[in-house]
Amino acid sequence: MSPLGLLSKGEKAEVVEIRIQKGYCQGTGKNQACHAEDMGLRTGKVIEMLNNGGGGPILLKVDESRIAISRGMAMKIMVKKTGCRD
């Protein structure tokens, strides 16, 4: 298991755990959930790393969409590698 942010381009992985405290993405209210799951990034999903360069945000392929997430968030999502794109 490793953080999503450490995958390199082209690698695929299954999301194992999202260690983001609810409310982290949306700011103030105490009971806020994270958009990530509404956008399809949830445990069990196989995702592909499309872009992971330097310290900026990363780009994932989740289902049919490309989702950019900030690095800090990517480090809090744990994944299990499942292979590379052929």
Added chain:
Amino acid sequence: MSSELSRGEETSPVQSSDSNDVAAGFSLRNERETITVAVAGNPNSGKSTLINAIAGTRLYVGNWPGVTVEKKSAVFEHEGRKIKLVDLPGTYSLSPYTQEEIIARDYLVREKPDVIINVVDATNIERNLYLTVQLLELGIPLVIALNIYDEAEQKGYKINTMAMEEMLGVKVVPTVATKKSGLNELLKVVTKVVDNPSRYTPKHLNYGEDIESAAVSVQGHIMKQNPSLNNKYPLRWLAFKLMEGDSHVMEEASLKIDDAFVEKATIHLKKAHGDDIESIMADERYALASGLTREVVKRPEVRKMEITEKIDRVVLNRFLGIPVFLAAMWIVFKFTFDLSQPFGDWIDGATAGPISRLAAKAITAVNGPLWVASLTTEGVIAGVGFVLAFVPVIFAMMFFITFLEGSGYMARAAFVMDRAMHSMGLHGKSFIPMLLGFGCNVPGIYATRTLENPRDKALTALLLPLMSCGARLPVYVVFIGAFFSAHAGTVLWSMYVMGIALAVLMGVIFKRTLFRGESPMFIMELPPYRMPSLKSLMIHTWEKGKHFLIKAGTYIFAVSILVWFLLNLPWGVENKKDSYLGKAGQVIAPALAPIGFGNWEAASSLVTGLIAKEIVVGSMAEIYAVQQEDEETTTVSDDLKEIGSSFLTAVRDSFRNVFATLGIASISAEEDEGASGLKTVIQKTFTPLTAYAFMAFVLLYMPCVVVAIAMKHEFGSWKWFGVAFAYQMGLAWVVAMIIYQGGRILGIG
């Protein structure tokens, strides 16, 4: 909250062509009031495009998530009945966390539309159905528009719409909103559903034994405790929300609920699945959506690498990303300038020359007094005409911004700029409102609504006026034309880059002072690249640019007249320097001396520019009262001919410029024969150095009145505008001072 903005309602009645063949038997039912149709769906699924295609409206469309932030409606007539389509902001779910979600949800729950058109992106069914499942909970009849069907077909997806209808218990109509296909069928289905709502109430999807039985007992409890609520809210939905602990709904419905009861009803659920009922429900909904998707969508075995991915490899590359962005901007500004400059010169030449002469002749012909002639030519035509001369450049700029929005690059720029934005405690998403600000700061201010965090929102709005908007272009164009015509594109580009750089700098300062803390993490979808159609480019360019025309016709017109009076009062003043405006300018001028333009003319025009920055050049034209030296008498037909022939020259020059930019043809920096009067005058009063300092000052010195109002509107107080005003004045002065004094030390100018 600001969901009832005055600009919110946009209606455009369109008569449907087949409105005559309504069977008489229907007429009774047709007399019923307007049919209200809510259009809901994921961001960027084509909701606004669909409404535009159906109702002939011109709602704001762009290829990035979060274009629509306000609900808007369009009314049109179909088969003799009025249909009101309500465009809701795109959402990924109906949880009450972001402002868009709340707007969409409140509308659906409170206003009870007759039917929902759920726009589903056919290329991404699973995620879209997750929202569909939640919409179905509301119990409102629903029709799915399976939009972007063309791209799904291109990708080789086979979608079994029949199976989808069967499983969801709703009608599914494939549509391609951009090509207007499937829309008649969609309308037909919608009216059928409206006429027979009981036949089309959506199915209750099965959430599994545990959830269902808990929901049933909660429902019973709600009924007992709140008999009055029965018809106000969908009961099953209310029960779900209660179980999820949605406090927003409980308050809104002022539910009387025994917490212990809900606790008891869900105890089994919690034992079996864990404490977090909200997540359990979300998982269940997601499982339904993905199960459905597996059943109805067949994807081709091998997936081709899409063009979007190929482009992204370059555009989002860690080393190339920012250079590509800056290069793209440079090309935009170069083209903007080159394309439009000849037309601007044409309007300028025409208003200053032939049109002024024609107006003067007309007034003398009717024996109008001399001062009226002066007011018309030196006031109205010089002031408004001068601003109108910049309509081409503004439209050219809007065209490129519309193109950026439609292509899908907008969200990429946000991605690329994320690191720079981090230095000021913001993240990449804040860059989208800023980029929009290049067109006009006002929509940029409203776009800050897509930022969930109030701190981000305020900080972004505060920095946004540093983005050089279309109204500042006229000033640059005049000064660049007078001093830097050999490097026009680059100098223009440098103003925009200066704005961005200073925004970063100010952001860093604000982060340490007014806005401590980190911005939360961000997540954003990057849409596929799309080629915007020429027609939609034209429409949305016009929609953006027309505001400048309206401004020119209204308050710039008024201010021009006012300026003329201020320049000619006390009545009969000999020297403009002694007029009211001149005196005011003289008072301010000393403060501007250290920054290079301490003359009353510059000071006075800056004062008038507080209303709108275009006015700066309009006023200058009036102040310097650009005299047409031509004494030779011309006939009316000469004047008209001149306008026509110079237009043809403008078209030719514009083409030549573009080819020169592309390096296909090379023309030598061409003679500027008819350099208009104002340029000649400012060449005498400014130097290249003071001109550049002046341009920087105009870029920075304050947000215009309309931005002030927008800020008040979004934040409910004048506070942020006050902060913006104060820091911008200071910044403008300091930057202009550094440019001027620094340049002098270096021996420039």
